[in-house]
Amino acid sequence: MRRGVFLAAAAWVWVLVSMAGSGWGADEIKVGVVGPMAFTQGEGHWNGATMAAEEINAKGGVQVGKKKLPIKLVKVDSNEFLNVTDATNAMERAITYDKVDFLMGGFRTEAVLAMQDIAMEYKKIFLGCGAAHPELCARVAKDYEKYKYWFRVTPINSTFLVKVDFLLLEMVAKKMATELGISKPKVAIVAEKAVWADPIVNIAQENLPKMGMEIAGVWRPSPVATDVSAELSAVQSAGAHIIFTSFSSSVGIPFAKQWGELQVPAAAVGINVEAQKDGFWAATGGKGNYTLTMNTYARVKMTDSTIPFFDKYKERFKEAPNYTAGTYDALHILVQAIERAGTLDSAKVVQELEKTQYMGGAGKIVFSKDHDVTWGPGFVTAIGTQWQDGQNLCVWPDGWQGIKYEGCVDYKIPPWVRAHYKK
Amino acid sequence: MLLAQLRRIQVVIKTEVLVLPSRIAVMLFALFLLTVPFYWPDPYLLRILTLASIFAIFAASWDLLSGFTGQVNFGHALFFGVAAYCAALLNLHLKFPPWVTVPLGAVAAVGTGLLVGIPCLRLKGTYLALTTLSFPIILMGLVFAFPDLTGGELGVSGLSRLAGSRVGEYYVCSVLMLGAGFLMWKIGDSKTGIIFHAIREDELAVRTAGINTTKYKILAFCLSGFFAGVAGGLYAHVMRIAGPSTLEVSLSFQAVIWAVFGGMVSIYGPMAAVFILFPLLELLRVVPQLRNLAFALIILLILLYMPEGLIPWIRDRIEKLCPRCKARNFTRRSHCRICAAHMH
Numbered sequence: 001m002r003r004g005v006f007l008a009a010a011a012w013v014w015v016l017v018s019m020a021g022s023g024w025g026a027d028e029i030k031v032g033v034v035g036p037m038a039f040t041q042g043e044g045h046w047n048g049a050t051m052a053a054e055e056i057n058a059k060g061g062v063q064v065g066k067k068k069l070p071i072k073l074v075k076v077d078s079n080e081f082l083n084v085t086d087a088t089n090a091m092e093r094a095i096t097y098d099k100v101d102f103l104m105g106g107f108r109t110e111a112v113l114a115m116q117d118i119a120m121e122y123k124k125i126f127l128g129c130g131a132a133h134p135e136l137c138a139r140v141a142k143d144y145e146k147y148k149y150w151f152r153v154t155p156i157n158s159t160f161l162v163k164v165d166f167l168l169l170e171m172v173a174k175k176m177a178t179e180l181g182i183s184k185p186k187v188a189i190v191a192e193k194a195v196w197a198d199p200i201v202n203i204a205q206e207n208l209p210k211m212g213m214e215i216a217g218v219w220r221p222s223p224v225a226t227d228v229s230a231e232l233s234a235v236q237s238a239g240a241h242i243i244f245t246s247f248s249s250s251v252g253i254p255f256a257k258q259w260g261e262l263q264v265p266a267a268a269v270g271i272n273v274e275a276q277k278d279g280f281w282a283a284t285g286g287k288g289n290y291t292l293t294m295n296t297y298a299r300v301k302m303t304d305s306t307i308p309f310f311d312k313y314k315e316r317f318k319e320a321p322n323y324t325a326g327t328y329d330a331l332h333i334l335v336q337a338i339e340r341a342g343t344l345d346s347a348k349v350v351q352e353l354e355k356t357q358y359m360g361g362a363g364k365i366v367f368s369k370d371h372d373v374t375w376g377p378g379f380v381t382a383i384g385t386q387w388q389d390g391q392n393l394c395v396w397p398d399g400w401q402g403i404k405y406e407g408c409v410d411y412k413i414p415p416w417v418r419a420h421y422k423k
Numbered sequence: 424m425l426l427a428q429l430r431r432i433q434v435v436i437k438t439e440v441l442v443l444p445s446r447i448a449v450m451l452f453a454l455f456l457l458t459v460p461f462y463w464p465d466p467y468l469l470r471i472l473t474l475a476s477i478f479a480i481f482a483a484s485w486d487l488l489s490g491f492t493g494q495v496n497f498g499h500a501l502f503f504g505v506a507a508y509c510a511a512l513l514n515l516h517l518k519f520p521p522w523v524t525v526p527l528g529a530v531a532a533v534g535t536g537l538l539v540g541i542p543c544l545r546l547k548g549t550y551l552a553l554t555t556l557s558f559p560i561i562l563m564g565l566v567f568a569f570p571d572l573t574g575g576e577l578g579v580s581g582l583s584r585l586a587g588s589r590v591g592e593y594y595v596c597s598v599l600m601l602g603a604g605f606l607m608w609k610i611g612d613s614k615t616g617i618i619f620h621a622i623r624e625d626e627l628a629v630r631t632a633g634i635n636t637t638k639y640k641i642l643a644f645c646l647s648g649f650f651a652g653v654a655g656g657l658y659a660h661v662m663r664i665a666g667p668s669t670l671e672v673s674l675s676f677q678a679v680i681w682a683v684f685g686g687m688v689s690i691y692g693p694m695a696a697v698f699i700l701f702p703l704l705e706l707l708r709v710v711p712q713l714r715n716l717a718f719a720l721i722i723l724l725i726l727l728y729m730p731e732g733l734i735p736w737i738r739d740r741i742e743k744l745c746p747r748c749k750a751r752n753f754t755r756r757s758h759c760r761i762c763a764a765h766m767h
Contacts, residue, residue: 037711075711077708077711077714082673083668083673084662084664084666084668085474085662085668086704088470088662089467089470089471089474089705090708092466092467092470093467093705093708096465096466096467097467109576109577110576110577110578110664110666110667110668111668113577113578113580113664113666114580114662114663114664117580117663117664133577135577135580139581195567195575195576196576198567
């Protein structure tokens with residue numbers, strides 16, 4: 001009995017002591033990499049930052065005034081997909097217990113908003129590398145003094161993501177017009193039944209007629225559907241020439257697979273997060289050939305650093321980088337700002353971060369006044385990639401605003417679509 | 424006057440608290456909570472204890488409804504979420520301070536308790552559990568259907584802090600937790616609590632005795648909703664955001680896990696469970712890959728060997744009932760502290 005009580009008391013003291021904080025010394029720069037580490041998004045965060053930290057440390061570290069300090073990464077598992085409270089606890093622990101100097105990462109907007117508040121309270125620089133919602137940067141504009149420590153490095157904000165989505169659709173429509181003579185294509189809007197896709201569906205319904213396209217119908221399969229053949233048959237019956245997709249979940253795989261198997265005579269274009277991953281080809285058994293999706297990275301020369309980054313990442317981690325691997329650029333940007341500032345003082349580093357002109361893997365990174373990554377020609381544009389015979393190749397920008405990245409190829413209309421309309 | 428009051432407190436502590444190890448443990452725990460910022464003002468520790476206090480109220484409120492009255496609620500996050508959103512919207516749009524929004528949020532949760540309680544009156548067991556499960560899911564749908572008001576997937580953010588500092592927030596939450604816990608325990612121990620017990624055991628018999636069980640079941644929904652609502656309002660101001668996660672099914676099930684782990688029909692069992700499991704989950708961050716697995720294993724093992732819950736298991740080993748008057752006594756006593764009957 002007494003032994004049991006003693007053990008319980010000892011365990012409780014251990015709990016408290018372990019929470020009481022450690023972290024010492026200013027002989028290194030601690031960077032907290034925050035993300036859902038059990039998921040591919042968190043892996044991307046960690047991998048990108050690891051690669052950058054290794055490069056920086058191999059060169060001797062970061063020049064801070066007269067000292068050279070190495071980077072030490074701290075893995076902060078936010079578990080944010082499952083538990084927002086957990087994410088905020090992880091953030092507080094990273095700052096107060098692990099004593100990180102800077103933070104980067106984050107994915108789920110609700111969690112990032114709560115974590116952002118904590119980071120700002122401690123005046124810690126937090127470089128966003130996952131959440132796309134404009135509100136995160138709108139806070140900087142509304143209350144600069146409080147939120148100036150926040151910057152978004154990747155992805156471009158969701159307003160611009162939608163713009164790129166429609167630019168991809170426009171490219172495919174033009175191709176259908178020039179190569180197949182379909183001047184007013186019918187578009188089937190197929191979006192997973194999820195909140196993020198709702199505004200895209202609404203905007204599409206409003207704007208497609210203005211863009212000279214006809215709406216064949218709207219289909220909203222479950223994000224985790226394993227069979228979408230009914231929707232695809234309906235799309236075919238509606239006479240659609242193009243399928244405008246919005247998939248972030250696993251439904252992107254059965255959709256692409258069945259689309260290829262049934263040879264639905266409509267080109268698929270839009271967002272299909274599963275198609276951004278290397279495993280897509282194997283998962284669809286090659287049937288996802290010709291799927292076109294918006295993307296962040298491909299092996300094209302968006303800047304001088306894109307291809308070296310892409311190749312090194314793929315060699316090291318055996319997969320292509322997803323957009324959360326933008327922590328690679330985030331860490332290099334941070335280090336440059338620290339070296340220019342000559343100090344780890346957050347306020348001074350913020351001033352230098354605001355002057356950033358960095359040629360990153362996804363384009364030139366310049367921050368807007370509200371600390372958002374700038375989108376547009378000459379900056380980060382995002383890209384469109386199409387699966388062509390086992391390779392995910394960049395097909396957009398195809399001359400949009402005069403931009404065509406070296407290594408980009410032409411978009412290909414799926415052969416069965418071409419054959420169907422050439423009859 | 425003051426001296427007389429102090430003497431009275433001293434007598435109560437001596438005759439009512441120091442006579443039972445479980446009460447001594449509760450007193451020491453309360454003392455620990457009230458003094459910890461003086462000798463351990465670590466912000467991370469205070470955050471964990473603040474959130475544990477909030478969830479302790481939430482878990483105990485589930486026990487009040489489902490443990491005592493037997494109205495198994497699998498959608499308890501509804502009360503939490505309604506109060507969180509209500510407090511958040513009042514704070515953000517009408518600039519009401521937290522000391523106004525938290526009670527109003529709790530009142531909104533009471534209203535929700537009525538709304539849910541009335542249609543659920545005819546249901547029992549599995550049917551009631553599944554019906555209650557659906558309510559937060561329906562509300563989640565409404566949250567996404569009216570994003571201009573509710574913030575959609577972002578939730579309502581940018582709320583005022585509960586207090587000016589972390590220590591202030593900690594004291595508001597821990598004192599409210601101690602107060603709410605004591606109140607719920609007293610309710611469970613009162614005449615109303617006995618009727619709640621009886622409804623759980625045999626509702627027909629209670630009705631045969633001329634008691635309006637409908638009234639008491641609605642009362643249980645409202646009381647439970649009120650305390651869960653207090654927790655929800657506090658949570659919104661501590662996190663400074665009220666989002667869809669406050670309505671998630673996983674939060675509802677967390678309340679069930681806490682209550683079952685700590686021991687149902689006790690109020691202090693679920694509260695103790697939160698103060699064990701919530702810091703434990705933080706502690707397990709040292710093994711990130713195994714964190715959730717280890718956590719689940721610990722819960723499973725406890726429930727396997729202590730099916731009545733951890734706290735009743737411990738209590739039964741340090742205290743026993745008097746064979747004559749059924750009062751609780753320390754196991755080492757040879758005679759009952761109340762009726763002096765022989766204990767062995």
